[in-house]
Amino acid sequence: MKQHYEVVVIGGGIIGCSIAYYLAKEKVDVGLFERDRIGTKTTSAAAGMLGAHSESNGEDTIFSFARSSQQAYNELKDELYTLSGIDIGYREGGILKLVFSDADKYRLTSLLKQPTVKWLDKEEVKKMEPMISPNVLGAAYIMDDMSVMPVQTCESFANSARILGASIFENNDVYKVEEKGDNYLVRTTKGDVEASYVVFATGVYGNGLFKQIGLDEELVPVKGESLIVHNEKHALKHTLFHESCYIVPRTNGKLVIGATMIENDWGDSVSLDGIKVLIEKAKSMLPSAIEWKIDHVKAGLRPSTFDGNPFIGSHPEKEKILVACGHYRNGILLAPATGKMICDFILGKKMNREWVEAFRVDRRQSMVI
Amino acid sequence: MKQHYEVVVIGGGIIGCSIAYYLAKEKVDVGLFERDRIGTKTTSAAAGMLGAHSESNGEDTIFSFARSSQQAYNELKDELYTLSGIDIGYREGGILKLVFSDADKYRLTSLLKQPTVKWLDKEEVKKMEPMISPNVLGAAYIMDDMSVMPVQTCESFANSARILGASIFENNDVYKVEEKGDNYLVRTTKGDVEASYVVFATGVYGNGLFKQIGLDEELVPVKGESLIVHNEKHALKHTLFHESCYIVPRTNGKLVIGATMIENDWGDSVSLDGIKVLIEKAKSMLPSAIEWKIDHVKAGLRPSTFDGNPFIGSHPEKEKILVACGHYRNGILLAPATGKMICDFILGKKMNREWVEAFRVDRRQSMVI
């Protein structure tokens, strides 16, 4: 381990690994520290939907940010494969945001104004997915939403970063960050290291460090449980989505049914209750899902901020401490744009002002008055 | 592989392994052939309840047979451990056969006459299991039913048999049994072997062989799915049982929730539907079960006969071909008595006439007239 890195990134989920990748691509000397192994916590429990539209009404700031991030994957998929040899499992096909009631449809009003979104009536949905529930009245077909496989994407970022010169340390817990002259001293289980910049990409596990560096925010975990299943008989072609539950077909032939939303549960086991809820939800969208076979289950802790948007930017008082946390349900989707933005902060590049404002770390304080 | 065994046993589930054990104990030269690995099919999906009472009304022939088998485990647990070093996970504590309605209670009438069974009213049940459902009106407390861990029990039989001189061949499929003079020629993937006696302990997988040897019976698979779970907070002390579903606490700290009953399904995957049914059933007995965490799932094919009782005895025309099949829900419970009985057949010992009649292979034919 070197004694000094220009940038130390804390956290090796998909956000941290994307940051390391973008920095390494710009030849910045970067060291990343992960407490466990790369991509084994929240990242590993994500479904990997790149649903720029499906998680938004298509009008807010987060939408433009998400859309730019989603589009970045288009090039990244080849770029990362060429560097790392790891396929990110990119899958097109689009998302069907299902409508079971007038209220459901009403909520899609602004989404349906997007040029890449098309209304499908009951018959059209049935034509695209013949096994769909007869209770479905129609769907917003988001034509260019896609999905990736989260763990492989994270590993692909990490390995590509390594190949470009980044140092990535697994099983290496950072327990303290201290100021030391103009630099920061990052204290880790394997020893101490200095850095000019420190980036927190810790997910919900970094609350303790937040306090140490005087950040008055706390990320709340919202546990999400998923089922990974397979299905011998009929392929699902499109991701189905309704009321924050979804069924995502993957390029390895598995399907992910997700996800529950359990606030303030720090465990990563999957409860019988969670499984039951997911099965019922899948059945309501696709009755034949009840015949699917289970492979395994998975849970992860989504890091949630007070307003649902991530923190991306500098510490209010220490500009060389950067935060990239709180991506909640959208870590996989937002990883490229977050990586790029943190890299731009460090290199002093020009950035989208709207995004900078929307994701400011101290935005709650400014709101207060 | 030797060219001749006195007895060849086909099938290495718990029935076959018990037979090999009892024969080896009597110094009979026995070779057992298992298509996969010992104890990995139906045996591995059993909960291991030794419910002599819970699966019966306490009055029929099968009850006396089951009871004798259950009691054999009392000595077997130490005998097998001493020989093989493998603990069978024997667990006392009794079974609570729950009553939710008058009809439920009525069905327990004859069971409650047994000296080892005691009626508990609502409050008494609650005292024994504080988290029990408020809908439970009472329970038959079967004081001396116990449970074992099926895979370890099967391996303990197999290894003990080996130590006593039996030969056990895994990954060795028997595809044909032919007469050859006074002997039988058993044709296996690894080569042919002769035997004076052949014992079919094949479970549902032996239907093809049955036809070859002129046996006009077919075992129907009744798939059973289970959940293996754990539970950090409160221990369950007793096995709970209601309408062919159960929750069995094990000596390794896990609990088994079983089991569905799906006729004519030959697969060994676990469907979302099966999981859902089990969770609902567990919840109806113990509402807090909904918080339990899942470890894994398991399915097996119970081999069912036309009348629900096993076939234990000689082929109607070829007395040196023996059958020990069709143990349905009770393979683990009945393994010792079945092993003993097949051994007695071969050694020409005196046997309980009632059992011999009840389990005769050609009993359907005799019924017909």
Next chain:
Amino acid sequence: MKQHYEVVVIGGGIIGCSIAYYLAKEKVDVGLFERDRIGTKTTSAAAGMLGAHSESNGEDTIFSFARSSQQAYNELKDELYTLSGIDIGYREGGILKLVFSDADKYRLTSLLKQPTVKWLDKEEVKKMEPMISPNVLGAAYIMDDMSVMPVQTCESFANSARILGASIFENNDVYKVEEKGDNYLVRTTKGDVEASYVVFATGVYGNGLFKQIGLDEELVPVKGESLIVHNEKHALKHTLFHESCYIVPRTNGKLVIGATMIENDWGDSVSLDGIKVLIEKAKSMLPSAIEWKIDHVKAGLRPSTFDGNPFIGSHPEKEKILVACGHYRNGILLAPATGKMICDFILGKKMNREWVEAFRVDRRQSMVI
């Protein structure tokens, strides 16, 4: 289950699934029966190298067959993905057939005459794979050999076949094939079915059936054990190959180290001896491999014929019984060409005469005189 299929395929490994796919594509009514689940036996233990050159001297009949099969994957990868949504993990990069001695190099003489193979000296190898052993003297660089992920490829064949109309039955053992008029009666655990044609794609597990249909050949299992590993630090770009051992990097970021060759072992466990041999072999090619981390182990039974070539063609006396067995080390590679060839047999299409002769089922008998 229907009562009649035009073609019944026995065996759901990659050979059987490819056959079902090619038949379904030609609108032939096909039913496939697999004893366990699709792709879970020998197929699942393959590394997936499509080494048309690496397993051959580049001059024999099997080479032209292998080469045509390898090239078929080029189109199949997209065709199968479009139909099934399952990515086959196709990976280019080429194979380095390493040379440690003059004898090694001598054995490559004819291979090096191929237009797609290039000799690399020590320095050139080191440039391509910096961590290569200093004992490597050079390598034959087979530029266009590639690899796929075997299980996903098999599932992609199976699901694509289903989508094109094939019926695929899992957990369904065929225990007998009988003549019945002009047809065959195929007896399975789930019931009987008739077929005009029956194709044996059983691997080593079909020896019993072979005898039943009067085929005087026996496939010998050659067990192959593999390690699946990962490696945090440096990517391997090319498959390394030496003396029937190899290291194959996969598109999911894992590496496969294979494979031992153990004759007449029918088990599918991995022995400590096998692991030791593989580690030593990997280390001899790439010393730093010793630092890699293990994920899991796997074993499968390669079906070997008397001369190392597969049987592809009709039963000598019953032309509507076809055999596609004995693909030994090359099942994944040869699956497309075998599927195509069996399909051509059934449709009475013109075939490459050289291949037909080389893979005839009764070629041993013709040799004898």
Next chain:
Amino acid sequence: MKQHYEVVVIGGGIIGCSIAYYLAKEKVDVGLFERDRIGTKTTSAAAGMLGAHSESNGEDTIFSFARSSQQAYNELKDELYTLSGIDIGYREGGILKLVFSDADKYRLTSLLKQPTVKWLDKEEVKKMEPMISPNVLGAAYIMDDMSVMPVQTCESFANSARILGASIFENNDVYKVEEKGDNYLVRTTKGDVEASYVVFATGVYGNGLFKQIGLDEELVPVKGESLIVHNEKHALKHTLFHESCYIVPRTNGKLVIGATMIENDWGDSVSLDGIKVLIEKAKSMLPSAIEWKIDHVKAGLRPSTFDGNPFIGSHPEKEKILVACGHYRNGILLAPATGKMICDFILGKKMNREWVEAFRVDRRQSMVI
């Protein structure tokens, strides 16, 4: 979560769980905080040998401490089973400390003086373990060393503690301990809690907290890798031991081959190098071990102190902060005595002075002069 506990224990490995158990038994109000899940780190990678003699020369202080701890298991096994229903896998049979050379034998001199240890010559060893290596010249037979199953033992401690009233919090990281009046404020991911006493049972993961509370010691990880295997053919009756490697047969029919010693490696993956070393070592003791089949692999980080003995006792300046760390290779063995001793500290009971001195947290400082 309550706001105050009399004692907070940090760390839910076997040491922490034993402490919680002994405290709860004395009706002390105890809360335990574990970052992951109970018993899933170092504890889960232990073989479970209770080798009071095998790890010591039988003369030092640690021996008398280990011996008392070992003997405590004799009662604990029933006590814990009765409370928790979890069997700890207690297995007698003794340990054979093998001798391959005169030097080996010389090292056993003082051990052989123990009344429970017996010298066996080559023939006697062969009689006890017929498959032993022909290179073995003899063995010290430690008659009453036994083994347990570490994870089940840890869970049995934890669940018994719960049943006696302890609160055990999983997935709950303690990131800071601060003084607050006469109490301590323990800050955790799930919120803050106060305690009169704080016990550190953190293993090697607590180095960061040590610094926070002014403890000038650092535990060094010594990674240990193990193979868990099974063996169809012949049972091993006794634990074999040579040069810090061992083969331990378990009551579930598996065998553990352990363990490597890799200093300063914080990862918990198992490397190919480690596996190779273990296989060679097992083979040197028992040549036929090479045929065993692998089930899985496991690694854990032994927490090592400067002198190899654990720290058990008060913080030098803050007597209500207690430390129970650094149990190195002997966590499972020493858990009961450590739990008892910490409990005695807190209750102000009389303790063995020799042990108190030997395990003092500040013993290095006193040595210095």
